[in-house]
Amino acid sequence: MDIPTSADVVVIGGGIIGVSTAYHLARLGAGKVLLLEREHLAAGATGMSSGLVRMHYDNPIEATFAHKSFPVFQHFDELVGGDCGFVSTGFVRIVKPHNLERLKANVAMMQELGIETRLVSNQDVKAMAPYMTTDDFALAAYEPHSGYADPHRTTLGLAQAARRHGAQIRQGVEVQGIQLKGGRVQGVHTSKGAVATPAVVNAAGPWGARVAAMAGVELPITPALHQATILEAPPQVPSPHLTFIDRINGVYGRSETGNLTLAATSVGEHDKVLEPDELDSFSHAPMPRIQFQALERLCARIPSMATSPVRPGHVGVEGYSPDGHALLGPVPGIEGFYLATGMSGHGFKEGPAIGQALAELVLHGRTEVVDITPLRATRFAEGKPYQGPHAYQ
Ligand SMILES: Cc1cc2nc3c(=O)[nH]c(=O)nc-3n(C[C@H](O)[C@H](O)[C@H](O)COP(=O)(O)OP(=O)(O)OC[C@H]3O[C@@H](n4cnc5c(N)ncnc54)[C@H](O)[C@@H]3O)c2cc1C
The missing domain is CATH 3.50.50.60 (FAD/NAD(P)-binding domain)
Structure with a gap:
């Protein structure tokens, strides 16, 4: 045309x-x-x-x-x-213990903006997501509708x-x-x-x-790859399950259609930095090293995922300032x-x-x-x- x-x-x-x-x-x-x-x-x-x-x-x-x-x-x-x-699905954000006061301040800032969010205890998270380990944090931020x-x-x-x-x-x-x-x-x-x-x-x-x-x-834009790993959710993890960002372990996850879970290492970690001239030729194939890292981190939060069969994931490119x-x-x-x-x-x-x-x-x-x-x-x-x-x- x-x-x-x-x-x-x-x-x-x-x-x-x-x-x-x-x-x-x-x-x-x-x-x-x-x-x-x-x-x-x-x-x-x-x-x-x-x-x-x-x-x-x-x-x-x-x-x-x-x-x-x-x-x-x-x-x-x-x-x-x-x-x-x-x-x-509902969403929780778990931060490292030294960020606890910042978490409280940010939840207050978001509430002032009108965002529906609140602090929940680790027991609240356990009640919502019994499949998660929750003994390594006291409070998390929760958004019921995200x-x-x-x-x-x-x-x-x-x-x-x-x-x-x-x-x-x-x-x-x-x-x-x-x-x-x-x-x-x-x-x-x-x-x-x-x-x-x-x-x-x-x-x-x-x-x-x-x-x-x-x-x-x-x-100043750095192109870098970010990889998503897909695995089958075990029976004790419902589908859809809670969406989460876990900064203690450096992983985030959400359900994917067909009883699957998508997991990835924290955004911003730059799974692989690209040279500008690689932007048109990089491979979308998953990198085994990153897949292993994402799975290890995911299992620290959801231990029952340890034996989940892994499906092909994918790699995308993002520009970071x-x-x-x-x-x-x-x-x-x-x-x-x-x-x-x-x-x-x-x-x-x-x-x-x-x-x-x-x-x-x-x-x-x-x-x-x-x-x-x-x-x-x-x-x-x-x-x-x-x-x-x-x-x-
Ligand atoms: C694996 C992965 C997971 C992510 N997960 C999340 C998430 O969960 N939540 C979230 O909010 N964000 C997430 N992000 C980030 C989010 O996807 C990106 O920030 C967003 O998609 C960027 O959109 P964009 O339109 O700026 O760029 P792009 O989607 O990259 O679009 C830019 C377009 O410009 C075109 N283009 C380039 N040069 C030219 C040219 N010269 N002429 C014409 N067209 C051109 C390209 O072909 C491309 O289609 C993720 C990113 C990745 C890679």
Whole structure:
């Protein structure tokens, strides 16, 4: 299919962030919105995402993004259309003992934001999940309605909704250059021809630094692999079971369709760091070393998983910033160039609200969802990495 020769806004990248941005732009009346994806929708981090949908963060910006995205997952059919595969299982976050006071402060911060969460005792967790070992922590954070969703269905649903609002989506089109003149965006060069546009959103995920370089902008994004291990749940573990992040053992887990469990080492551990030129050639095959590590850690929390048969897992690539938070906002000195990249392992659950924030920014020059200024890409050069007041250590 041909691509249009002009657009009011071009969004680069068809992961959750790109489709969500395109959807909100089209919904809010941004005119001709064109999303360009070099492979297919959800071809990058999104398609491999573990899909955890929870709101616990140790900083108010990400907690707000997750909170404002949550209703979209819960009421997807009503708000977007279709089924995003959301399963509400309840969620617990277990932190290392030295972070206990921070846990209390963060739960209080989230309650103030209106997030439905509370502290529960280890006995409460045992009552909810008798299959878990709970004698190594006193308190955990609990979200009764959180769980997980299907990243493919979510992305495709948002893309359909974007199309219904008039956005055009072209797959198999690679953006190869960004045309600038007098400090303003003029258009993009693509594998299928040129598109004139005054506004470009870089939602290229782990490829975000490469796309930014097309406009002469250097971004600190490290691409790294993150692996999901799948195993059969034993009879004593119900399906679906509690979704959890266990920072004592460095593992998270959730149910997967068909009596399976998905487990992975903590996001941010960087199962394997990639060189930028490996971004197009890395293997999606599970790494046995990481699989072993994830299983060992999972069994420390759910001992009955020790004899569970392991099924093929998968590996995805994610782009991480130096402080572990996204790069969001306008690019100083280049009018019409916006960043929504470097999601650092959190982008799926925050995608609906991040897309809304980007659309608001492009259309109105400011965001209603939450102030994203602390996540400006220049914060590192300014020596101001972002951190919540009670960041876990
Ligand atoms: C294994 C794994 C598990 C995860 N688990 C969770 C989780 O449980 N919960 C959670 O919230 N987050 C999770 N994440 C993180 C989350 O999936 C990502 O933050 C999110 O999907 C990033 O979305 P994105 O749209 O920014 O990037 P991507 O999904 O990578 O999309 C970027 C797209 O841009 C395209 N592109 C790149 N260059 C170009 C170009 N030049 N022209 C056109 N298109 C281009 C790519 O093909 C790609 O499709 C996980 C990530 C991984 C890898």
